[in-house]
Amino acid sequence: MNVVHVNANDVSGGAARSCYRLHQFLLRQGVNSRLLVQHKRSIDPTVELIESWVTDTGLFQNIELVQRVFAAHNRTDISNTHFSVSLAGSDLSRHPAVEAADVIHLHWVASMQTPADIRRLMALGKPVVWTLHDLRPLTGGCHFPAGCSRFQDSCAGCPQLRHDPLGLPAAALRDQIALIDATSLTVIAPSRWIAEQARLSALLRDKARIENIPNGIDVDVFAPRSRAEARKELGLARDGIYILCGADQTEEKRKGFESLARVLCEVVHDPRFVSSGARMLWVGDPPTGQAYGDIPLIPLGRIPQEEQMALAYAASDLFLLPSLEDNLPNMLLEALSCGIPAIAYSVGGVPEVLHDGVNGRLIPAADEREFVQALLCLVGDASLREEMGRRARALASEAYAASTPGRK
Known part of the structure; x- marks a missing residue:
C-alpha cells in the first residue's frame, strides 16, 4: 500500500510529531509511506519539502497583507492562538507521491492547502483521510474557538476579530462547505471531544465518517526508568x-x-x-x-x-x-x-x-x-x-x- 501524508511540518510542533510517528510506524510495517511538508527540519529521505506554495510574488505579498491586517493584528483579547486565512496553497494533485498513493492523509494543512486544493485531491477518486489536530478544518479561521460555537452555523461575527469588514471567517467557511465534499471524507479525531465538535460542525455534520483514534506514542521510548x-x-x-x-x-x-x-x-x-x-x-x-x-x-x-x-x-x-x-x-x-x-x-x-x-x-x-x-x-x-x-x-x-x- 502507498500512503502519502500532507502536513505543514515534519517534526516541529505537536501535530507534526503525531503525524511523523504515524508515518514512521507505517514504514516499519512495510507500507510505502511518504510525507510532504512545507517546512522540513529532519534529514529523513522519506520526507519531501514541497515547492514554494506561492510563486507569484505580488500575490504572496497581498496574502501576507490580508493575514497581517485582518487576522494577526486584528485580534480581540479572548485568544491569541493562530488564526489562519487560507487564501493560497499548493496544488498537490499532480505530485508524484500523490499520484502513486492509494490513500491521501491530510494533517495540519491550514497554511498549505486551500479548500480548492483539497477539492482537487478529492477529485482524484482516492480515499482521503483528514486528522483533526485542532479545529481549524471546521472553522473559518480560528484553530481553537475559545468557547465560541459559531462554526456550527456560519462563523459570522467572529469574536476573535476586532473588525471584520470583509466577512473573512464566514466567507472561508462557506468556501469550505461548497468546495469540500464531506461525504467522501474519513475524519480522524484523536479525542472524543474533538470528534463531538466535528459532528456538530456545519462542514461535517451528518456528512463525514468520523472515527475517534487517539494519537500514538512510542511506549518503549517513553517508559519508566531510573x-x-x-x-x-x-x-x-x-x-x-x-x-x-x-x-x-x-x-x-x-x-x-x-x-x-x-x-x-x-x-x-x-x-x-x-x-x-x-x-x-x-x-x-x-x-x-x-x-x-x-x-x-x-x-x-x-x-x-x-x-x-x-x-x-x-x-x-x-x-x-x-x-x-x-x-x-x-x-x-x-x-x-x-x-x-x-x-x-x-x-x-x-x-x-x-x-x-x-x-x-x-x-x-x-x-x-x-x-x-x-x-x-x-x-x-x-x-x-x-x-x-x-x-x-x-x-x-x-x-x-x-x-x-x-x-x-
Missing part, C-alpha cells in the same frame, strides 16, 4: 522534587501559563512545598513576563529527540498541564507513559486520559484553588505519586502505543 540515573545524566541534583512543565508557543493564552504562575505563587511559601525542595524543569521557551515566585526554574530548552525528552520525564516527579483549551496533548501522553503522574485542568480531550485520583489529578477548568491543593498534596506524598505513576504507565502503554493509530 530517576537517579536520569538526573545524573541531565546534571541535576539527586534529591528533591522536580516538577516538569512546558509547551510549544508558551505565550498562547489557551496554554494557561498565566494561571500556572498564579498557582505557583500561591504554593511557593507553603511549608509543605518549601520542605520538598521542589524545582521546576521547563521544556521549550519559558513564557516571558511570568513570575513563579522563588521556585528555582531550570530551562531544558527545546528537545526534539524523543529519547532526550523521555529522559526529562524520567528525572521528574510530577507533570503539570495548565491548558485551558486543548485536544489530546502529546506531553500528557508521554508523561503518563513514563510513569509520571500529572495535574491538569479538565478541558478538551484531557479527561479521556487523565483520571482523577487514578493517574493524577483532574481539576475543574480554571479552578486555581483546587489546582493549588492538588499540587500541595502530591508534592507532599511520595507514595501516592509512585502509585499514580504505576497506574499511569499501565493505562498509557495499553491505550496509546504508536501501533494503535497505525493499525486502526
Whole structure:
C-alpha cells in the first residue's frame, strides 16, 4: 500500500510529531509511506519539502497583507492562538507521491492547502483521510474557538476579530462547505471531544465518517526508568522534587501559563512545598513576563529527540498541564507513559486520559484553588505519586502505543 501524508511540518510542533510517528510506524510495517511538508527540519529521505506554495510574488505579498491586517493584528483579547486565512496553497494533485498513493492523509494543512486544493485531491477518486489536530478544518479561521460555537452555523461575527469588514471567517467557511465534499471524507479525531465538535460542525455534520483514534506514542521510548540515573545524566541534583512543565508557543493564552504562575505563587511559601525542595524543569521557551515566585526554574530548552525528552520525564516527579483549551496533548501522553503522574485542568480531550485520583489529578477548568491543593498534596506524598505513576504507565502503554493509530 502507498500512503502519502500532507502536513505543514515534519517534526516541529505537536501535530507534526503525531503525524511523523504515524508515518514512521507505517514504514516499519512495510507500507510505502511518504510525507510532504512545507517546512522540513529532519534529514529523513522519506520526507519531501514541497515547492514554494506561492510563486507569484505580488500575490504572496497581498496574502501576507490580508493575514497581517485582518487576522494577526486584528485580534480581540479572548485568544491569541493562530488564526489562519487560507487564501493560497499548493496544488498537490499532480505530485508524484500523490499520484502513486492509494490513500491521501491530510494533517495540519491550514497554511498549505486551500479548500480548492483539497477539492482537487478529492477529485482524484482516492480515499482521503483528514486528522483533526485542532479545529481549524471546521472553522473559518480560528484553530481553537475559545468557547465560541459559531462554526456550527456560519462563523459570522467572529469574536476573535476586532473588525471584520470583509466577512473573512464566514466567507472561508462557506468556501469550505461548497468546495469540500464531506461525504467522501474519513475524519480522524484523536479525542472524543474533538470528534463531538466535528459532528456538530456545519462542514461535517451528518456528512463525514468520523472515527475517534487517539494519537500514538512510542511506549518503549517513553517508559519508566531510573530517576537517579536520569538526573545524573541531565546534571541535576539527586534529591528533591522536580516538577516538569512546558509547551510549544508558551505565550498562547489557551496554554494557561498565566494561571500556572498564579498557582505557583500561591504554593511557593507553603511549608509543605518549601520542605520538598521542589524545582521546576521547563521544556521549550519559558513564557516571558511570568513570575513563579522563588521556585528555582531550570530551562531544558527545546528537545526534539524523543529519547532526550523521555529522559526529562524520567528525572521528574510530577507533570503539570495548565491548558485551558486543548485536544489530546502529546506531553500528557508521554508523561503518563513514563510513569509520571500529572495535574491538569479538565478541558478538551484531557479527561479521556487523565483520571482523577487514578493517574493524577483532574481539576475543574480554571479552578486555581483546587489546582493549588492538588499540587500541595502530591508534592507532599511520595507514595501516592509512585502509585499514580504505576497506574499511569499501565493505562498509557495499553491505550496509546504508536501501533494503535497505525493499525486502526
